[in-house]
Amino acid sequence: MIQREKKSYHVYGLAVILMLFTLLIGPIQAAEAAWQPEILVGLSSGQSQVRLSANVPTVLRSSGSASVLQKFKADTAIAIAMTNGTITVNGTPLKVQAVQGLDLIAPDNRNLAGQVTTINGKNYRGAVRLQNRNGRLTVINRVTVEEYLRGVVPEEMPPEWNMEALKAQSVAARTFALKNRHRHVKDGYDLCALNHCQQYGGVAAERTTTNQAVAATRGEAVVYKGQSIDAVFHTDSGGMTENSENVWGSSIPYLRAVTEVYPHTQAWDKNITADDLRTILARHGKPLDSLKKITLSSLDTTGKASADRTASGRVRAVRFEENKGQTSVSGNDLRNWLGLRSTLFQMTLRNDVVFITGYGWGHGLGLSQWGAKAFADVKHMKYTDILSHYYTGTNLKKTILINRGIKHVIIIGL
Numbered sequence: 309m310i311q312r313e314k315k316s317y318h319v320y321g322l323a324v325i326l327m328l329f330t331l332l333i334g335p336i337q338a339a340e341a342a343w344q345p346e347i348l349v350g351l352s353s354g355q356s357q358v359r360l361s362a363n364v365p366t367v368l369r370s371s372g373s374a375s376v377l378q379k380f381k382a383d384t385a386i387a388i389a390m391t392n393g394t395i396t397v398n399g400t401p402l403k404v405q406a407v408q409g410l411d412l413i414a415p416d417n418r419n420l421a422g423q424v425t426t427i428n429g430k431n432y433r434g435a436v437r438l439q440n441r442n443g444r445l446t447v448i449n450r451v452t453v454e455e456y457l458r459g460v461v462p463e464e465m466p467p468e469w470n471m472e473a474l475k476a477q478s479v480a481a482r483t484f485a486l487k488n489r490h491r492h493v494k495d496g497y498d499l500c501a502l503n504h505c506q507q508y509g510g511v512a513a514e515r516t517t518t519n520q521a522v523a524a525t526r527g528e529a530v531v532y533k534g535q536s537i538d539a540v541f542h543t544d545s546g547g548m549t550e551n552s553e554n555v556w557g558s559s560i561p562y563l564r565a566v567t568e569v570y571p572h573t574q575a576w577d578k579n580i581t582a583d584d585l586r587t588i589l590a591r592h593g594k595p596l597d598s599l600k601k602i603t604l605s606s607l608d609t610t611g612k613a614s615a616d617r618t619a620s621g622r623v624r625a626v627r628f629e630e631n632k633g634q635t636s637v638s639g640n641d642l643r644n645w646l647g648l649r650s651t652l653f654q655m656t657l658r659n660d661v662v663f664i665t666g667y668g669w670g671h672g673l674g675l676s677q678w679g680a681k682a683f684a685d686v687k688h689m690k691y692t693d694i695l696s697h698y699y700t701g702t703n704l705k706k707t708i709l710i711n712r713g714i715k716h717v718i719i720i721g722l
């Protein structure tokens with residue numbers, strides 16, 4: 309009897325907990341699905357015609373307006389063309405010519421997440437916006453940040469890599485997107501779909517593992533003193549990352565030189581004749597009558613700065629001597645002018661050939677992708693620890709919705 313009572317009490321308690329769970333969590337999930345920051349991704353510009361279709365019923369609206377210009381059933385083929393300043397839809401001129409642009413979107417656009425739009429044969433989550441730019445169409449994908457990231461992370465990091473590295477990349481990509489969202493405001497969108505911002509491949513790029521990494525870190529961004537950081541990343545630091553002032557000229561507190569699991573990674577080399585080097589230097593206002601000697605301290609140790617190298621070993625400047633004088637060129641200029649993978653290099657002159665050997669790939673600021681992989685694989689580090697390693701003094705901010713329109717922000721110490 310007592311046992312039965314206990315049991316029934318227990319069952320009753322469980323039922324209450326389940327009910328509370330449904331009451332609390334159910335609406336959170338539903339509301340959270342409805343709320344998400346949206347991003348405008350520029351896909352192409354200068355188009356005279358765009359072929360569209362969507363997997364759900366859609367309406368065509370003037371951008372920023374609620375009035376419906378035209379309605380379409382799911383999977384309708386829609387050709388929108390711009391000829392001599394007139395917009396036609398499947399050959400018929402629009403009655404109201406949109407000044408700003410057109411949105412093809414599900415009637416209830418509070419939740420973009422259900423819509424997949426085929427744009428010129430390629431699938432993208434969310435809606436499409438077409439903007440009139442000098443009589444041509446700019447094609448823009450209106451997509452939630454989380455769905456955008458599904459098409460970004462696998463383009464930026466191999467999907468078969470360690471899950472913790474994929475999660476770190478997901479948070480870095482989300483933070484970058486939120487911080488830089490008005491980068492292309494003059495073009496009519498937030499971010500481009502290329503390396504200039506972040507490579508974005510839409511639905512075709514998506515992979516199971518990277519989708520998992522994005523979902524597992526939903527809403528998380530890296531913050532420094534409460535503000536989203538410029539979460540820059542690069543392929544491989546070559547052994548140690550760099551202080552921002554040595555690359556950009558300005559000191560950013562969370563972009564500091566930090567050590568890696570392995571020194572001297574991603575070796576590369578490049579040879580150039582002394583004459584070709586002189587031609588390139590002359591083109592950039594550094595003419596030499598001859599090349600007699602190259603002065604650059606050896607690349608032996610990282611973590612020890614010298615007059616011509618930073619603490620990470622990257623080249624501050626190389627001195628080139630000619631018959632009568634000499635000139636000095638910064639490592640960053642040499643990287644740009646010679647197309648070098650990094651500024652972590654050695655440069656020697658032998659028989660009128662300049663031999664350049666180096667390590668790493670990229671500017672060396674912030675998260676190193678190969679470095680993140682090594683920390684996850686070898687040191688079994690969690691993505692939170694990987695992020696705090698590469699972004700000095702930062703925290704992780706998770707934004708979720710507890711009720712429609714009310715954001716709940718949790719700061720997670722890294």
Ligand SMILES: [Zn+2]
Nearest residue numbers: 499500504505
């Ligand atoms: Zn861009």
